[in-house]
Amino acid sequence: xSCLRLCGISxxxxxxxxxxxxxxxxxxxxxxxxxxxxxxxYDLHSMLLWVTGLIFLLVSGVMLFAIVRHRxxxxxxxxxxxxxxxxxxxxxxxxxxxxxxxxxxxxxAVLSQKSTxxxxxxxxxxxxxxxWRYDYLDDNFGFVSHLSTPRTAxxxxxxxxxxxxxxxDEPLVLPTGRKVRLLxxxxxxxxxxxxxxxxxxxxxxxxxxxxxxxxxxxxGIYRGQCSELCGKDHGFMPIVVDARSPEDYARWRDARLKxxxxxxxxxxxxxxxxxxxxxxxxxxxxNCLPCHQASGKGIPGNFxxxxxxxxxxxxxxxxxxxxxxxxxRNPAMQAWGKQLSDTDxxxxxxxxxxxxxxxxxxxxQPAEIHALRGSSG
Amino acid sequence: MDLAGNTAHxxxxxxxxxxxARWLFATNHKDIGSMYLWFAFCMFLVGGVLALCIRxxxxxxxxxxxxxxxxxxxxxxHGLIMVFGAIMPAFTGLANWMLPLMIxxxxxxxxxxxxxxxxxxxxxxxxxxxxxxxxxxxxxAGWTLYAPLSVQLGMGMDLTIFAIxxxxxxxxxxxxxxxxxxxxxxxxxxxxxxxxxxxxxSLITAYLIIAVMPVLAGAVTMVLTDRHFGSHxxxxxxxxDPILYQHVFWFFGHPEVYIMALPAFGIVSQVIxxxxxxxxxxxxxxxxxxxxxxxxxxxxxxxxxxxxxxxATAQLFFMYATMLIAVPTGVKVFNWIATMWQGSMSFExxxxxxxxxxxxxTIGGLSGVTLSVAAVDVQLHGSYYxxxxxxxxxxxxxxxxxxxxxxxxxxKMTGRMYVERLGQLHFWWSLLWFNVTFFPMHxxxxxxxxxxxxxxALQFTDFNRIxxxxxxxxxxxxxxxxxxxxxxxxxxxxxxxxxxxxxxxxEWQIPTPAPYHSFNPPPQLETAExxxxxxxxxxxxx
Numbered sequence: 001x002s003c004l005r006l007c008g009i010s011x012x013x014x015x016x017x018x019x020x021x022x023x024x025x026x027x028x029x030x031x032x033x034x035x036x037x038x039x040x041x042y043d044l045h046s047m048l049l050w051v052t053g054l055i056f057l058l059v060s061g062v063m064l065f066a067i068v069r070h071r072x073x074x075x076x077x078x079x080x081x082x083x084x085x086x087x088x089x090x091x092x093x094x095x096x097x098x099x100x101x102x103x104x105x106x107x108x109a110v111l112s113q114k115s116t117x118x119x120x121x122x123x124x125x126x127x128x129x130x131x132w133r134y135d136y137l138d139d140n141f142g143f144v145s146h147l148s149t150p151r152t153a154x155x156x157x158x159x160x161x162x163x164x165x166x167x168x169d170e171p172l173v174l175p176t177g178r179k180v181r182l183l184x185x186x187x188x189x190x191x192x193x194x195x196x197x198x199x200x201x202x203x204x205x206x207x208x209x210x211x212x213x214x215x216x217x218x219x220g221i222y223r224g225q226c227s228e229l230c231g232k233d234h235g236f237m238p239i240v241v242d243a244r245s246p247e248d249y250a251r252w253r254d255a256r257l258k259x260x261x262x263x264x265x266x267x268x269x270x271x272x273x274x275x276x277x278x279x280x281x282x283x284x285x286x287n288c289l290p291c292h293q294a295s296g297k298g299i300p301g302n303f304x305x306x307x308x309x310x311x312x313x314x315x316x317x318x319x320x321x322x323x324x325x326x327x328x329r330n331p332a333m334q335a336w337g338k339q340l341s342d343t344d345x346x347x348x349x350x351x352x353x354x355x356x357x358x359x360x361x362x363x364x365q366p367a368e369i370h371a372l373r374g375s376s377g
Numbered sequence: 378m379d380l381a382g383n384t385a386h387x388x389x390x391x392x393x394x395x396x397x398a399r400w401l402f403a404t405n406h407k408d409i410g411s412m413y414l415w416f417a418f419c420m421f422l423v424g425g426v427l428a429l430c431i432r433x434x435x436x437x438x439x440x441x442x443x444x445x446x447x448x449x450x451x452x453x454x455h456g457l458i459m460v461f462g463a464i465m466p467a468f469t470g471l472a473n474w475m476l477p478l479m480i481x482x483x484x485x486x487x488x489x490x491x492x493x494x495x496x497x498x499x500x501x502x503x504x505x506x507x508x509x510x511x512x513x514x515x516x517x518a519g520w521t522l523y524a525p526l527s528v529q530l531g532m533g534m535d536l537t538i539f540a541i542x543x544x545x546x547x548x549x550x551x552x553x554x555x556x557x558x559x560x561x562x563x564x565x566x567x568x569x570x571x572x573x574x575x576x577x578x579s580l581i582t583a584y585l586i587i588a589v590m591p592v593l594a595g596a597v598t599m600v601l602t603d604r605h606f607g608s609h610x611x612x613x614x615x616x617x618d619p620i621l622y623q624h625v626f627w628f629f630g631h632p633e634v635y636i637m638a639l640p641a642f643g644i645v646s647q648v649i650x651x652x653x654x655x656x657x658x659x660x661x662x663x664x665x666x667x668x669x670x671x672x673x674x675x676x677x678x679x680x681x682x683x684x685x686x687x688x689a690t691a692q693l694f695f696m697y698a699t700m701l702i703a704v705p706t707g708v709k710v711f712n713w714i715a716t717m718w719q720g721s722m723s724f725e726x727x728x729x730x731x732x733x734x735x736x737x738x739t740i741g742g743l744s745g746v747t748l749s750v751a752a753v754d755v756q757l758h759g760s761y762y763x764x765x766x767x768x769x770x771x772x773x774x775x776x777x778x779x780x781x782x783x784x785x786x787x788x789k790m791t792g793r794m795y796v797e798r799l800g801q802l803h804f805w806w807s808l809l810w811f812n813v814t815f816f817p818m819h820x821x822x823x824x825x826x827x828x829x830x831x832x833x834a835l836q837f838t839d840f841n842r843i844x845x846x847x848x849x850x851x852x853x854x855x856x857x858x859x860x861x862x863x864x865x866x867x868x869x870x871x872x873x874x875x876x877x878x879x880x881x882x883x884e885w886q887i888p889t890p891a892p893y894h895s896f897n898p899p900p901q902l903e904t905a906e907x908x909x910x911x912x913x914x915x916x917x918x919x
Contacts, residue, residue, distance in 0.1 A: 028823070041753055044752055048750060059739055063714050063732070066720070070653075070719050070721065071724075076721050076722075082656040082657065083660075088662055099704070102700065103700065106696065106751070107693060107696075110751050154439050156440070160439065189526040196756060203685045205686070225830075227758070227760065228523075229523070229829045230526060231526055232445045232446045234830060235827075235829075299446065302531070331529045
């Protein structure tokens with residue numbers, strides 16, 4: 001019987017739910033909570049699972065009983081009743097009471113999710129097609145976090161790393177035991193920042209700021225993904241949070257600040273073709289490759305080819321312009337002037353003009369981008 | 378032409394136009410109903426093939442068959458085609474076929490508009506399917522077409538917008554026809570509070586369609602002007618708001634859910650009493666419950682937007698309102714079970730699908746209660762849990778009820794019986810593989826797999842495999858249905874006027890197959906609740 005089978009499935013679900021949950025990979029239930037919010041959501045969901053599960057068993061049990069007993073093949077004579085006010089009132093009021101009982105803890109959970117005040121530190125998260133930028137507003141530094149699984153690993157039959165599609169080059173490093181307030185926005189379309197174990201999912205909306213909060217219990221790596229369809233590589237912009245003890249975090253932050261100061265590029269430096277081309281290849285891989293492809297051939301109909309393109313092989317002013325300001329015609333081509341440093345833009349343009357079948361031999365120096373930035377105010 | 382009145386109950390012998398003209402210029406509600414149903418079934422197959430493409434890609438991690446941009450087009454068109462091409466036209470087709478027969482009307486109120494509302498569908502669907510081959514491909518923003526992503530896309534999006542405009546016009550005209558037919562063309566004695574539940578459900582659904590299809594048209598028109606005419610409805614830099622799109626879309630979108638669910642409730646409320654040989658329990662509370670679901674459906678839209686960053690008060694309002702819908706929905710389920718209780722049930726295919734509907738729709742409803750709790754929705758929104766939830770409501774809900782209806786009324790429509798054993802096989806096959814496909818998606822969502830991704834992390838592999846196998850088997854099983862229909866149309870056993878012992882609504886009081894023109898003039902009826910006919914006399918010259 002269908003009912004039996006479904007009851008069986010539900011029973012398995014319950015059994016697995018109560019036993020197999022606490023591991024790192026909980027295949028049948030929410031991931032193990034690592035913040036107070038996530039625990040709140042976890043417990044609320046467990047409660048709902050029991051309530052709805054019992055209701056289902058009760059409803060299907062009564063129906064199953066009728067199906068077995070009240071059938072023509074057993075020569076059961078049909079009665080003719082077709083209303084009963086008392087019964088109807090009872091089965092309207094009881095669900096109402098159950099809902100009221102659910103509403104109370106549900107309301108408290110919503111209010112605690114929404115109390116973002118009293119934070120110890122603030123991170124601004126910006127969603128881009130298709131990567132995340134994290135800015136540590138208290139310390140004035142930030143970086144972009146890209147998927148680090150190589151594109152070749154997506155091919156059919158390729159070897160896939162353990163954290164396939166859930167690994168990044170630069171994780172968001174945070175201290176445990178501190179209330180972190182997130183300010184979320186986006187550059188292009190709506191993205192959504194979701195880390196299940198932290199109990200946070202919040203849309204990042206272009207042109208608006210939204211906030212959320214969490215406080216991580218213990219050090220660990222917590223992984224998540226964008227959960228709002230944001231175009232082609234929606235499935236390829238993971239989130240990794242690396243939670244460390246406050247001391248480890250402080251060490252990391254100091255090192256990071258020093259590194260940032262040392263790595264700051266001198267915009268006046270004059271680069272050689274080879275050095276700039278090498279750096280440009282990295283910048284291209286992180287930013288341009290999803291659309292224009294490693295081959296520079298683009299995706300016909302969607303994203304133009306750069307290999308042999310008249311813009312890339314023609315007058316460099318036009319090339320600079322489209323990279324710096326983006327394309328009016330195709331909004332997927334963003335205004336990279338707002339996102340990349342002068343040196344990175346110079347490097348990637350130099351790379352594009354000297355990669356694949358393009359052999360212009362031209363070098364674009366950071367100073368030229370700097371001048372463009374000056375002229376655009 | 379004075380054939381009317383000569384035969385009993387206005388059953389006029391067939392003198393129908395022949396050849397292509399019969400279909401192209403059709404004004405007969407039965408012909409138009411048949412075209413709707415065949416069209417919906419074709420679109421069901423097309424949408425199903427798209428679904429199988431999705432499941433094939435998701436069978437393993439990695440990108441095997443489709444690149445991400447094409448994958449997004451597949452999910453988008455699967456949704457749009459199933460909603461607007463399969464489910465909605467199928468219900469309109471059934472309403473066309475059965476409503477006049479169930480309430481004693483000679484035809485639909487506006488017979489020529491009826492023709493137009495059907496014939497708008499093929500061009501609209503052609504636009505949608507053509508969009509696959511234009512530069513940039515079809516729309517790839519999900520069936521919800523959220524801005525600003527939908528503002529970015531290529532011309533496939535423009536074709537989609539026009540298709541939606543045309544589909545909306547078609548739905549609105551169909552809905553007006555249903556409202557006017559029910560209000561004005563009931564036979565004498567068919568009181569509103571005695572109408573079959575299917576008529577009530579169609580009436581309330583029609584009002585929902587008239588109310589919200591223009592809202593959808595407005596939303597996609599704003600996308601169109603943002604794309605081409607320099608407006609900034611959804612662009613913050615120009616003073617707009619991307620979230621405005623979601624509010625407008627879901628003000629359409631949530632009632633749309635009930636547009637696909639209420640007619641299913643109506644069908645089940647006809648089928649269960651017939652095969653339980655017992656009157657529908659709580660008829661008037663069914664009418665009130667259906668109406669209140671219709672009204673409440675306008676007040677819950679923002680539960681689709683719990684993670685956009687609404688203020689706590691708004692979250693709480695929409696959470697409470699959504700939870701409230703469980704009450705009238707529960708009343709309906711309890712009423713169906715009370716109808717079965719102490720009945721004398723037999724389990725022909727329509728009854729099996731109706732019981733399967735109740736069981737699985739209840740699961741979908743209960744996971745809906747879980748989703749309505751905003752704090753939990755934070756984990757589940759945009760995950761595979763949502764995909765599981767709405768397929769329990771739309772496949773096991775709307776689609777199963779449609780199968781139930783087609784098997785139930787097939788004898789009356791065609792004059793032949795379907796093959797019962799094939800029907801039963803179709804049911805058990807569908808029930809099994811439906812659950813194999815969609816139940817594991819609950820686990821995927823809980824474990825953290827977002828929806829609408831072409832490739833996934835390794836820990837999601839097992840359940841995706843199971844779901845993909847289930848989907849292919851489920852798809853295969855629908856060929857049993859097609860085979861049964863095609864075979865039975867020609868070789869099925871001749872059906873009696875009254876194939877089901879317990880059926881006592883008006884459509885079973887006329888010959889089988891239903892004559893080309895019926896109830897002209899309308900009969901004089903004495904009726905009881907849920908369309909039960911107590912007596913029928915020949916009507917005067919209508």
